[in-house]
Amino acid sequence: MNNYLKLAIVMLVASCGGGGGNYKAPRNLDNACAITAERPAYLRAMRDAERRWGIPIAVQMATIHQESKFIGNARTPHQFALGIIPIGRQSSAFGYSQALDGTWEEYLRATGKRRARRDDIRDATDFMGWYMDGTTRRLGIAKSDAANQYLAYHEGRGGFSRGSHLNKSWLLRVSGDVQRRSQMYQAQLRSCGRA
Numbered sequence: 001m002n003n004y005l006k007l008a009i010v011m012l013v014a015s016c017g018g019g020g021g022n023y024k025a026p027r028n029l030d031n032a033c034a035i036t037a038e039r040p041a042y043l044r045a046m047r048d049a050e051r052r053w054g055i056p057i058a059v060q061m062a063t064i065h066q067e068s069k070f071i072g073n074a075r076t077p078h079q080f081a082l083g084i085i086p087i088g089r090q091s092s093a094f095g096y097s098q099a100l101d102g103t104w105e106e107y108l109r110a111t112g113k114r115r116a117r118r119d120d121i122r123d124a125t126d127f128m129g130w131y132m133d134g135t136t137r138r139l140g141i142a143k144s145d146a147a148n149q150y151l152a153y154h155e156g157r158g159g160f161s162r163g164s165h166l167n168k169s170w171l172l173r174v175s176g177d178v179q180r181r182s183q184m185y186q187a188q189l190r191s192c193g194r195a
Contacts, residue, residue: 023071023072023073023119024071025069025070025071026038026039026042026070029065029069029070030184031188032058032061032184032185032186032188032189032192032194033188033189033191033192033194035061035070036189036192036194037192039070039121041121041122042070042121043057043194044122045121045122045124045125045126046060046061046125048122048125048126049125049126049128049129050129052126052129053126053129053130053132053133053143054129054133054136054143055128055129055132055133055143055149056143056144056182056186057185057189057194057195058146058182058183058185058186058189058195059132059143059144059146059149059182060125060128060129061181061182061185062146062150062178062179062181062182062185063097063128063146063149063150063153063178064096064097064124064125064128065178065181066150066174066177066178066181067093067096067097067098068095068096068097068098070096071096072095072096072119072120072121072124073094073095073119074094074095074096074098094118094119095117095118095119095120095124096118096119096121096124096125097118097124097125097127097128099118099124099127099131103131103156104118104127107127107130107131110130111126111130113126128153131153132149132152132153134157135149135152135153135157135160138157139152139157139160139161145179146175146178146179146181146182146183147175147176147178147179148160148175150174150175150178150179151165151171151172151175154171154174154175155171
């Protein structure tokens with residue numbers, strides 16, 4: 001085999017290692033050390049987002065777990081009229097961060113990242129950091145407050161400001177789960193020296 005062809009194959013394989021393309025969830029979603037050992041690209045992406053936006057890795061991980069279970073091409077379920085006629089998906093949420101089309105477009109404009117993709121872990125974590133940093137600046141929610149960051153992420157900042165989450169007991173339960181998972185992930189990351 002020609003040396004140039006070998007080099008081209010090696011470069012192609014190396015370029016695929018950034019997190020896009022492997023959409024399956026990691027094996028052990030309850031262990032942050034196992035997740036980051038299995039997918040080192042996840043840890044690199046979350047560290048970059050933490051450096052740029054100040055959102056702790058554990059908060060990012062707990063939010064991604066809740067939104068997509070770390071499945072890169074996750075979508076909301078289809079809706080059906082009369083129980084059988086498909087009428088589209090519940091929302092435009094897509095990817096690791098389950099970013100909606102409109103919010104993703106806002107992120108692309110604000111950051112100038114026209115090639116960013118929701119199914120790429122680096123772009124998804126940068127989006128999440130950008131959004132949560134904006135939530136801190138606009139609503140005063142601490143970057144480490146996983147529960148309220150999640151509520152503002154899920155409901156939108158306007159919805160959170162109006163208290164739209166307050167009459168959704170299921171969502172308040174979920175935000176508590178996100179907070180507990182964030183704390184668990186933080187303790188695990190500290191124990192394996194990745195915090």
